[in-house]
Amino acid sequence: MKIALGQINTTVGDITGNADRMLEFANRARDAGADLIVFPELAVAGYPPLDLLLKDSFIQANLERLHRLKERLPIAAIVGFVDVNHGKGRHLFNACAFLEGGAIKAVQHKTLLPTYDVFDEDRYFQPATQHTPIQYKDISIGLSICEDIWTRGDILEKLSYQIDPLQLLSEKKPELLINVSASPFAVGKEHIRLELVKEQTRRHKLPMIYVNSVGGNDQLIFDGRSFVMNEKGELIAMAKAFEEDLIYVEVGQKETEAEKTSKVKETEAKIAPGRTIKESALKLKGTIAEFSSDRTVNTLSALVLGTRDYMRKCGFKRAVIGLSGGIDSAVTAAIAVKAVGKENVMGIAMPSPFSSQHSIDDAKDLAEKLGIEFHIVPIEPAMKAYDTMLSPLFEGRERDVTEENIQARIRGAILMAASNKFGHLVLATGNKSELAVGYCTLYGDMCGGLAVISDLPKMMVYDVARYINEEAGKPIIPVSTIDKPPSAELRPNQLDQDSLPPYVILDGILHAYVEQRRKPDEIIRLGYRPEVVQDVINRIDRNEYKRKQAAPGLKVSSRAFGMGWRMPIAQRFQEKATAPTSHAASGSA
């Protein structure tokens, strides 16, 4: 038997388009001789559908499309959809259907509903109450959905799930496990998934087919990498990362009943009493796609896919980016070119009297190297106009950060004007370090429809820049952009490092505080100075109001600002280091 892994890129809410894509893949799979094709979690609806799930019309449209699919699919299929039970109230289920011969032969609901970080499934779904393997041809298959397999000891404990769906399934003696997922990318997550499934296949002595979604949906980027492991946890087949793919696994004949029975008895004898897990006797064969485990390579691929999909799924063909000559806008522009092509990217340099000539040169140089449309719009006329307009109101007041922010807001307004006039999407260029400590201007450099690198700490932006040049075999991003010290150039001779700790320190504290959730004392024990730690943490805490109005940013870390980060604004809790600190450094931007 040949099983296809249909790693498709769905769009949230595009029920017709998603179903058409499944039909197309199923037809290709049939032509390749496959018997069964497996699609990702909620393939009909797209993931995550969020509050679309509150619309009855959405649920109905998804059900109708499933029924149409069952009649039109050329081979058997496992299809993720939203199931509904109108028994007592309106209960929704994150479900997958086993479609065969024009009928829905079985439906498996999801049991474990992740409700942490970017996930809110308890808000919408009810958990499965039944776990029954399906029978296809002569094989018994246990179906599960995404989180259902995330029950390794440590994870189970942390999330306090009371139930283990794979255990319940394996007690019913399937010969093969299939998991359909929509598992978002984060740096390093591919290894965690492989380790997880290795552990589960070994524990249950069953092979597993794992089909993941691919593509960007708002902040989330699904990285694909669907795979198959045998019961020993050996990788049999793997699909490509960050693109659609259709791969196959040959599933060999079972042994005879007599052999199986004897083996079951033998196995049972070896394991703890009360457990009835048996060893699978399926033979599996497949091919393994190239697999990069470099975090920079993966991050870049994720951002390219996330940018391309956000633009495509929102209906934008072209992007416009403010080019400062600095590293952030350079990397954002390079990603945009990879995502939608150089002919679809416009760069605008907006120098002020505080901009250095080398910044303008670097911006121009970048645009030339990328081959994109480039314009220079000096902002001094607007700066002077604001000075004129505001001088009566500001009479007797010193110049301060106000005037710096005005420059940033003029640039934001120019980019938005280009967006309005030409219909391009503004890509915001801020990085995670800035966003964390509020070293950015609301309605200024924070303007944009999508914040491409807002989950990349500054040092990571440099890594990506270097890799872009390395991959191209030539400096796409000007060397001087990479080498010069970062500056917002909002006043003469300004450097980021005047207002912020060195990025290597800032990023280290940021990682420990935001991603690892460490306490100030723990961070200090990592070797950072107490007053710097306290200062950085305070800045992160008090800039929540800026992040609440930030453009949606592509998530590539284990903890990004945005949909998975839910901090109150008007709040007074401050984490304090108990170690003595000297007076905290002050500063603002």
Added chain:
Amino acid sequence: MKIALGQINTTVGDITGNADRMLEFANRARDAGADLIVFPELAVAGYPPLDLLLKDSFIQANLERLHRLKERLPIAAIVGFVDVNHGKGRHLFNACAFLEGGAIKAVQHKTLLPTYDVFDEDRYFQPATQHTPIQYKDISIGLSICEDIWTRGDILEKLSYQIDPLQLLSEKKPELLINVSASPFAVGKEHIRLELVKEQTRRHKLPMIYVNSVGGNDQLIFDGRSFVMNEKGELIAMAKAFEEDLIYVEVGQKETEAEKTSKVKETEAKIAPGRTIKESALKLKGTIAEFSSDRTVNTLSALVLGTRDYMRKCGFKRAVIGLSGGIDSAVTAAIAVKAVGKENVMGIAMPSPFSSQHSIDDAKDLAEKLGIEFHIVPIEPAMKAYDTMLSPLFEGRERDVTEENIQARIRGAILMAASNKFGHLVLATGNKSELAVGYCTLYGDMCGGLAVISDLPKMMVYDVARYINEEAGKPIIPVSTIDKPPSAELRPNQLDQDSLPPYVILDGILHAYVEQRRKPDEIIRLGYRPEVVQDVINRIDRNEYKRKQAAPGLKVSSRAFGMGWRMPIAQRFQEKATAPTSHAASGSA
């Protein structure tokens, strides 16, 4: 026995401040002869703490403060806090403690964890597994927390709770129920609460003391109105709306055991077999605060409190508002004056060449009537500067909505400059109708730290304006502001009604679609034209990207945009009316 209802205004994360407030109220209650004081849900932590709950240091600080409180409280108290159980993993509970005689005598966890609309409790908390009444003096009291009592037939079914905590409690025969809540305001919700508790008290034949939080925390406004009902569902006592209050209920002596026993038997005979609910014999006496059920009056009070608290809790003394001469900014300014006083509000009119003289006059008139600081900053210099700067880029292109948006963004930048220079908070003035259909400019009129009236449909803004004048006994908001047709004045002779359906129609469709979640066909059946319904719905759906970057807005309706509204941006689902529609009207802003 005298029980105090301590209706306090807590701040999220201000553990020390919240505890101090409780001590202060408890001391006042002791002076008034009270034996026991009851505080709202999560009074130590503030509600909703959101991701602060992920910080161990926050949980610890809250526990330490509870222990300090137990030693310092002059009388017995029921205190809401976050409990933690480190048994298997880290399990948190939304809990309340019964503190008496320097000890924690009992802890009751919350059972029903709301995870819908603005609530995400499943994300953070585990449900209660035990329901045991506490014993205070000679009375047995059943404690519950907020959602635990929201189990009326229809609500229970809709939310599919599998358990009824009040039923479990009442089976253990308490004589009194106490519920501690943080129940956010929405228009009409006060009646729903009273009806709910009336039903519960009658069903269980027990009196209930209901203590609600008061005050604004980001988008949520808690309206107080704590109350006491006897076992017949009669209102015995009620605290003030929208302000802190400390009220008392006298709880009379129980009858003798013999009397009680005979009554229990009598009651049991009348009710279904297997149920052991008994009639309470407590006598209750209290006072009832004035209670307005006018939606306009309540909405205004809510917005004043929400604005005051957001500013206070974020550390802002003064507000700055752009005054256009229109109704939205006028109402926002009037609310700001009520919230923080006229001496703390600055109004800035920012006329363009398209602004009518009557608009400038109306803005000035308003500022005079409110008695606030007022400035006029004409924006033509910046408009000209943008024209100059952008003319090479825009060469050969017609003027369009781009230039209109530039005006809005200049105004936004001026307000933000005033905010930066003076440290005032910018209050955004957009209403719900605009925000719904995207008739607003991102980074322009959408600028601000708080969107005061963004949950008020336009017609409701007029209601509030008229009420403000009625209440004052004179036109605070100029009559011409109320009477003239709404205009954004971004081009000559522009009227809102050129781009939008009349507000009475727009608001009706908006209410049906957003708040009542009706389908297009249902809305058409209410009497609206099919093409108008389809057009409004499409506009609402496609403007999600603007709302994602909107300032936090005060929630006063049953369904506000913001934290309780979680729609994907890049999505393709469109609800279509099945009724035939002519070509949908087009238009943009």
